[in-house]
Amino acid sequence: MKRHPVTAFIGLVLVTGLLLPACATAPPPGAAARPATPREVFLNKCSKCHPAGKAYAIIHRRDLWDAQVAVCTSHDPSWIKDADMKAIIAYYEDHPQVLARVFNRSCGDCHQWAKLRELHKSGTQWESIISFMGGMSGTMMSRDEAELLCGGLTDP
Numbered sequence: 001m002k003r004h005p006v007t008a009f010i011g012l013v014l015v016t017g018l019l020l021p022a023c024a025t026a027p028p029p030g031a032a033a034r035p036a037t038p039r040e041v042f043l044n045k046c047s048k049c050h051p052a053g054k055a056y057a058i059i060h061r062r063d064l065w066d067a068q069v070a071v072c073t074s075h076d077p078s079w080i081k082d083a084d085m086k087a088i089i090a091y092y093e094d095h096p097q098v099l100a101r102v103f104n105r106s107c108g109d110c111h112q113w114a115k116l117r118e119l120h121k122s123g124t125q126w127e128s129i130i131s132f133m134g135g136m137s138g139t140m141m142s143r144d145e146a147e148l149l150c151g152g153l154t155d156p
């Protein structure tokens with residue numbers, strides 16, 4: 001990895017507090033002929049009242065996940081049907097692979113996951129780092145993917 005003026009850039013961002021607005025979510029993928037994946041059900045159903053990404057802070061804990069999905073489902077059971085709730089609960093299993101894929105594609109050419117985790121930065125810090133580093137790999141990152149990375153890199 002070669003040295004790069006990007007650190008100064010990050011410094012500037014952190015000092016000036018030029019932050020992105022907090023996490024918002026991308027629309028779910030368009031209607032498809034195949035059945036929706038658990039992640040698609042999650043993105044669709046859980047973004048009605050707040051960004052689905054609100055959930056990334058708790059998805060590392062099975063008990064918190066199950067409980068919050070149940071609480072939010074009870075806010076609008078006609079919107080989140082039983083089958084949706086089951087799919088969303090099951091998304092817990094897929095989330096680590098989704099996170100690894102987004103990280104590898106967006107950051108993994110230049111950074112190691114464990115090393116970044118050791119920095120113990122706050123969610124707000126990660127948000128601004130990701131918004132500037134997100135384009136470094138030359139690939140696009142959706143808002144939801146940025147939130148997902150932010151949630152994964154931030155200490156619970």
Ligand code: HEC
Nearest residue numbers: 045046048049050054055058068069071072073075076088
């Ligand atoms: C009908 C509206 C609605 C839907 C749909 C909804 N939520 Fe929520 N969600 C809320 C409200 C209101 C709050 C804040 C109060 C609360 O925790 O009940 C909230 C809060 C949260 C929180 C933060 C809890 C905290 O302690 O700060 C998480 C995480 C969350 N929702 C996840 C989800 C997930 C996952 C889904 C999909 C299953 C979902 N929400 C769907 C209304 C909704």
Ligand code: HEC
Nearest residue numbers: 002003004006007106107109110111129130133134136137
């Ligand atoms: C194309 C290579 C590249 C990609 C992709 C990339 N970065 Fe970086 N990143 C760098 C370089 C170069 C630096 C500056 C390193 C230095 O000067 O110490 C840096 C610095 C950082 C720092 C500051 C390191 C520290 O010790 O404080 C963080 C945090 C960071 N990157 C996170 C990320 C994240 C998160 C992603 C994915 C969204 C990402 N980077 C994508 C090359 C990259």
